[in-house]
Amino acid sequence: xxLRARRAxxxxxxxxxxAGVGIATVSRALNDDPDIAxxxxxxxxxxxxxxxxxxxxxxxxxxxxxxxxVGVAIMSRHAPVILNPFYAEVIGGIEGVLExxxxxxxxxxxxxRDDLLDLASEGRVDGLLVVGCDVVPExxxxxxDVELPVVLIDNAFEGIPSVVVDHVxxxxxxxxxxxxxxxxxxxxxxxxxxxxxxxxxLEGFRRxxxxxxxxxxxxxxxxxxxxxDGGYAAMSRVLAAIHPPPDAVFAxxxxxxxxxxKALNEHGLRVPDQVALVGVDDIHLAAHHAPPLxxxxxxxxxxxxxxxxxxxxxxxxxQVPALTTIATELVERGxxxxxxGTR
Amino acid sequence: xxLRARRAxxxxxxxxxxAGVGIATVSRALNDDPDIAxxxxxxxxxxxxxxxxxxxxxxxxxxxxxxxxVGVAIMSRHAPVILNPFYAEVIGGIEGVLExxxxxxxxxxxxxRDDLLDLASEGRVDGLLVVGCDVVPExxxxxxDVELPVVLIDNAFEGIPSVVVDHVxxxxxxxxxxxxxxxxxxxxxxxxxxxxxxxxxLEGFRRxxxxxxxxxxxxxxxxxxxxxDGGYAAMSRVLAAIHPPPDAVFAxxxxxxxxxxKALNEHGLRVPDQVALVGVDDIHLAAHHAPPLxxxxxxxxxxxxxxxxxxxxxxxxxQVPALTTIATELVERGxxxxxxGTR
DNA sequence: CTGTTAGCGCTTTCAG
DNA sequence: CTGAAAGCGCTAACAG
Numbered sequence: 001x002x003l004r005a006r007r008a009x010x011x012x013x014x015x016x017x018x019a020g021v022g023i024a025t026v027s028r029a030l031n032d033d034p035d036i037a038x039x040x041x042x043x044x045x046x047x048x049x050x051x052x053x054x055x056x057x058x059x060x061x062x063x064x065x066x067x068x069x070v071g072v073a074i075m076s077r078h079a080p081v082i083l084n085p086f087y088a089e090v091i092g093g094i095e096g097v098l099e100x101x102x103x104x105x106x107x108x109x110x111x112x113r114d115d116l117l118d119l120a121s122e123g124r125v126d127g128l129l130v131v132g133c134d135v136v137p138e139x140x141x142x143x144x145d146v147e148l149p150v151v152l153i154d155n156a157f158e159g160i161p162s163v164v165v166d167h168v169x170x171x172x173x174x175x176x177x178x179x180x181x182x183x184x185x186x187x188x189x190x191x192x193x194x195x196x197x198x199x200x201x202l203e204g205f206r207r208x209x210x211x212x213x214x215x216x217x218x219x220x221x222x223x224x225x226x227x228x229d230g231g232y233a234a235m236s237r238v239l240a241a242i243h244p245p246p247d248a249v250f251a252x253x254x255x256x257x258x259x260x261x262k263a264l265n266e267h268g269l270r271v272p273d274q275v276a277l278v279g280v281d282d283i284h285l286a287a288h289h290a291p292p293l294x295x296x297x298x299x300x301x302x303x304x305x306x307x308x309x310x311x312x313x314x315x316x317x318x319q320v321p322a323l324t325t326i327a328t329e330l331v332e333r334g335x336x337x338x339x340x341g342t343r
Numbered sequence: 344x345x346l347r348a349r350r351a352x353x354x355x356x357x358x359x360x361x362a363g364v365g366i367a368t369v370s371r372a373l374n375d376d377p378d379i380a381x382x383x384x385x386x387x388x389x390x391x392x393x394x395x396x397x398x399x400x401x402x403x404x405x406x407x408x409x410x411x412x413v414g415v416a417i418m419s420r421h422a423p424v425i426l427n428p429f430y431a432e433v434i435g436g437i438e439g440v441l442e443x444x445x446x447x448x449x450x451x452x453x454x455x456r457d458d459l460l461d462l463a464s465e466g467r468v469d470g471l472l473v474v475g476c477d478v479v480p481e482x483x484x485x486x487x488d489v490e491l492p493v494v495l496i497d498n499a500f501e502g503i504p505s506v507v508v509d510h511v512x513x514x515x516x517x518x519x520x521x522x523x524x525x526x527x528x529x530x531x532x533x534x535x536x537x538x539x540x541x542x543x544x545l546e547g548f549r550r551x552x553x554x555x556x557x558x559x560x561x562x563x564x565x566x567x568x569x570x571x572d573g574g575y576a577a578m579s580r581v582l583a584a585i586h587p588p589p590d591a592v593f594a595x596x597x598x599x600x601x602x603x604x605k606a607l608n609e610h611g612l613r614v615p616d617q618v619a620l621v622g623v624d625d626i627h628l629a630a631h632h633a634p635p636l637x638x639x640x641x642x643x644x645x646x647x648x649x650x651x652x653x654x655x656x657x658x659x660x661x662q663v664p665a666l667t668t669i670a671t672e673l674v675e676r677g678x679x680x681x682x683x684g685t686r
Numbered sequence: 687c688t689g690t691t692a693g694c695g696c697t698t699t700c701a702g
Numbered sequence: 703c704t705g706a707a708a709g710c711g712c713t714a715a716c717a718g
Contacts, residue, residue: 022705059695365689402711
């Protein structure tokens with residue numbers, strides 16, 4: 001009970017007075033300066049304790065020019081961003097790395113584009129991790145001209161270190177798997193065709209098919225809308241357009257795949273006996289679906305962690321690669337077969 | 344091409360010089376002070392534009408004594424915290440409210456208890472939202488003595504405004520539902536019995552049963568470990584201990600319930616015909632399970648949003664309730680029956 | 687309406 | 703080894 005609540009927070013000056021030293025000495029003790037007598041340091045530390053002193057990170061940052069905060073910006077029309085399981089994983093990876101480095105994570109899901117630039121130049125953060133490909137080039141250009149270290153995650157831009165997923169590769173893997181399973185009539189379904197990642201997956205899919213001498217016709221490609229049943233709508237559209245129906249379907253992501261499976265079922269098409277189906281993402285539900293969904297997986301946490309590590313490197317003045325690509329891997333499950341003969 | 348990158352960031356002084364005014368005038372223009380001539384303001388704003396000036400939030404915060412940052416601290420052994428879907432939802436609710444209020448969200452998943460107190464008193468944030476019940480009373484006591492506004496979410500403590508879920512009520516609702524369905528032999532399974540929320544659910548369950556003249560015996564309560572199959576292990580234990588087997592099982596959460604369902608199945612017990620099963624949380628998987636899981640739901644986003652709103656109120660000097668309770672609601676699905684006659 | 691001045695709390699030369 | 707002094711960039715009186 002000896003210590004009462006102080007009217008105002010103690011400052012370094014209070015500590016100095018209490019310990020009978022100058023403020024510079026207090027600062028030295030706080031910063032583990034080696035050039036300080038052990039006894040003095042001890043006395044200062046006691047004073048800090050006694051006064052419940054905590055140094056203001058604000059004042060320190062202003063002086064030192066660094067905050068130990070790193071911003072994680074996610075540009076998305078669909079806030080709050082945390083609720084998107086994909087971003088949650090990526091942020092999880094970031095969080096782990098940043099925490100180990102003693103950095104604080106300032107999270108912003110930005111709706112207005114100017115917010116990003118503000119965040120980048122207000123001095124609130126020492127560096128910025130920009131997640132996702134919903135950022136327009138113009139903003140990226142201006143971001144590049146800010147002196148703040150920036151790393152892009154799941155997005156690439158000339159002049160800014162970027163960490164991306166090999167979406168094109170994902171598409172090719174899906175195509176090869178479907179080809180191996182004996183597929184002959186291919187289709188691609190997605191919630192939309194604007195998302196750059198989806199486009200890249202389609203591109204990889206198309207290319208690999210082309211390599212096998214197969215062309216993906218426009219009727220075999222459909223987008224059904226950004227909703228729970230987008231895949232269903234897209235699949236229905238394809239089914240209505242193509243006869244006989246496709247026997248190998250690649251969905252831009254797992255939700256679309258699961259939703260497409262429903263359309264296939266209702267159409268009387270059995271998966272995987274009559275149609276093979278492959279998604280991307282390996283969401284939790286994928287393994288629990290009946291039958292379990294074959295999908296293309298990649299390390300989402302690793303994606304975030306890698307980006308965070310690169311940013312940390314840049315903050316430390318180290319060089320980082322301009323572009324890092326995260327590999328993808330096909331996970332064969334119940335909605336497809338890799339052996340050609342069974343269908 | 345007229346503007347080259349400046350050596351260093353422009354400061355308010357540079358702007359003042361460029362616009363030919365004093366720095367106070369620049370500050371006024373920046374802060375929308377009404378007592379400034381329109382022409383002057385325009386000139387200043389132009390200068391800002393020309394010099395690509397952004398005022399330092401650090402310097403401003405130091406002067407004004409507020410950062411516009413609010414800390415969201417989650418004490419958890421299981422980092423990264425974002426990956427826990429429960430917390431993700433809560434944070435989503437927080438994020439929405441904070442963003443609308445123009446506040447930045449500083450996320451920390453704290454492993455060491457001192458981190459929380461540091462964060463609370465370094466001046467990095469204007470207020471703190473502490474999520475979850477993994478915080479020891481001692482830390483809470485010290486937190487109460489810090490002058491920083493704090494709001495607890497999913498945890499309650501004397502002297503700190505708290506927003507909690509009615510876990511006891513959830514337990515009672517489950518009991519009543521199971522009772523209504525004709526249950527006579529009750530059991531409770533969980534991953535652990537240490538989690539305060541689980542204990543509260545059990546407590547509510549027990550009380551409601553007691554109200555019906557039924558006592559829950561120790562053998563009918565089991566914890567199976569904090570893993571994917573914790574519910575399975577717990578259920579197996581109960582099944583081994585009680586004969587005849589229970590016909591009404593309440594699981595502390597949905598993962599445990601789903602996992603318990605597996606044990607029930609393997610034991611040859613049909614759900615819901617021979618055993619009724621109720622979980623808590625309404626996780627995504629719950630509705631997709633076969634049969635769909637009856638569960639007790641509550642608004643996780645609302646939980647976070649309410650806490651955030653209360654903190655904002657405190658920051659604005661407004662009074663907030665000491666304790667706010669989020670209600671729960673039973674969602675009847677396929678693993679139970681409310682009509683007594685069918686079993 | 688506008689400029690001058692005095693700090694916010696801390697780090698960092700520069701002298702002792 | 704330690705202290706005094708000079709700011710980091712901004713805001714808020716206080717005079718004009």
